[in-house]
Amino acid sequence: MSISNGRIGRRTVLRGGAALGATLAMPGILRAQTPEAIKVGILQPVTGTLAQDGELGRTGAEHAIKAVNDAGGIASLGGAKLEMVFADARSTPEGGTAAVEQLQSDGVAAIVGGFASPICLASSQAAARYDLPYIVDVGVSDQIVSRGLTNTFRFAPGFGTCSKTAIDNLVKLNEAAGNPARTVVLVHEDGLFGSGLAKLMAAELPKHGFEILDTIAHPTPARDMSNVALRIRSLKPDLIIPSSYYGETVLLMRTLHQQRVEPKGFYSVLNGAASNMRFVKEFPEVADLDMDCNHWHDPRKDEAQALKKSVEDAGGLWAYNIPLNYSCVKLLADAIDRAKSTEPKAINEALAASTFEGHIMPYGPTKFENGQNTGARPVSLQVQEGEIKVIYPEEFANAKPVFPIGG
Structure with missing residues (x-):
């Protein structure tokens, strides 16, 4: 830099200005250094x-x-x-x-x-x-x-794939245990999710030898499941298949537990609680051995x-x-x-x-x-010893199914 008597020389100023102008003329270079999020x-x-x-x-x-x-x-x-x-x-x-x-x-x-x-x-x-x-x-x-x-x-996966997989795995589970389960009660939330799934299950399960005793809808949110539990208790189904969001499933399962309703299995489909560790940790006795066909990670x-x-x-x-x-x-x-x-x-x-x-x-x-x-594709899960385990398909499983569990 040329400095004379404390002043910056004219040529230096011009060179500096040219360099600054060249930098400003290359915004692409600056953007490449710090790409926009x-x-x-x-x-x-x-x-x-x-x-x-x-x-x-x-x-x-x-x-x-x-x-x-x-x-x-x-x-x-x-x-x-x-x-x-x-x-x-x-x-x-x-x-x-x-x-x-x-x-x-x-x-x-x-x-x-x-x-x-x-x-x-x-x-x-x-x-x-x-x-x-x-x-x-x-x-x-x-x-x-x-x-x-x-x-x-x-x-x-959507309804169609999940319901087909759930039924295929249920048939396999039941056959492996000697076909102890024959009768089913479907419980579902009354919105697009629960109603659609219950309709598919009600149409397909009879093709595999299951009898649908009742299909029970409930609102979301629901504050009481006593009447639903009483109806299920009177029907004495081998299987209860709930398709609901978290709060309603927890309420239903706790009410059934309190009323000592003991089917041969709880086999949920796309359930909001059976595949949630909060339910397992807060209500371990209620959640124990519950099954669900749902989304899950590859263990x-x-x-x-x-x-x-x-x-x-x-x-x-x-x-x-x-x-x-x-x-x-x-x-x-x-x-x-x-x-x-x-x-x-x-x-x-x-x-x-x-x-x-x-x-x-x-x-x-x-x-x-x-x-x-x-x-x-979904997988079939079961709560075992305070953890949620994959039981089907075999290539992803980290546990064997426990069935029947009561009845």
Whole structure:
């Protein structure tokens, strides 16, 4: 630098100005050094009836975003990090629709979540107006993926697959025990989820030799299950099959326990409590040996076990919502990386062509047909000695089934 009598020389100033101008003329270089964060919309019901499930879903998404960022972010976009933009669905379809509008205005690249079928139906439809990629985490109603929406992708299995798997595994379980169970009572919440599932079970179980003694609907939320329990007690079924959300299932099971209703088995399908460690820890005697056909992590995968440990070490309780949302966010990160873009059209195309295997679920490679992941499947679970164990299929099982349990 040329300094004369304490003054900076004219040539130095000109050289400095030219260098500054050259720097300002290369914003692309500066952006490449610090790529802009990619906003990911996480939509869950964290207020209202479904708040517990929404918080579990948010936990899974948070862990996945951290895992992706810690691993270097989105490689094809210069290591861009994921940034969560959260929206509360407020446990209603209307809340889900409003949440989509909020996330769209916030500039998210895609949305993950929804949990309940009515919320997922409404919110994915709202997202379709903007062609905004929407990955459904749980919502099992097959209407979600039967509308031809090119922006909607369900990672987990739906009603049809879950009910077929549940029945196949129940038949196998019953036959292995010498066919002790013949009669069934179905108990379900009266919304889209429970009613749809009960209808499928009522149609299919008789084909396998089971007699449906009654199908009992209840509202969500429900404050009393005494009449339901009394009806079940009078019918004396071999099996009770509940399909309800967490609070109602816990209330039903505790009431049945208090009234000493002892069937040969509780075999839930997509149940809100039987696959939730909160129920197991708070009411161990009531939950013991309950079975459920539901979403669950692959117990053989180290990444799944590490995530479970991390959640529990932090004082959290484990349920299927966590590994499902964790896997959904990683699926999205993989699609963005392959798309090399945050444009909705490019992400939708990448998701539609996905062969993602980096999930922690007991699934095969991801393959979407009409928005449904055909590689997804549920597993049969049973509470044993204070833990939730996989009992079917055998290749994922970490325990043998205990059946019958009473009656």
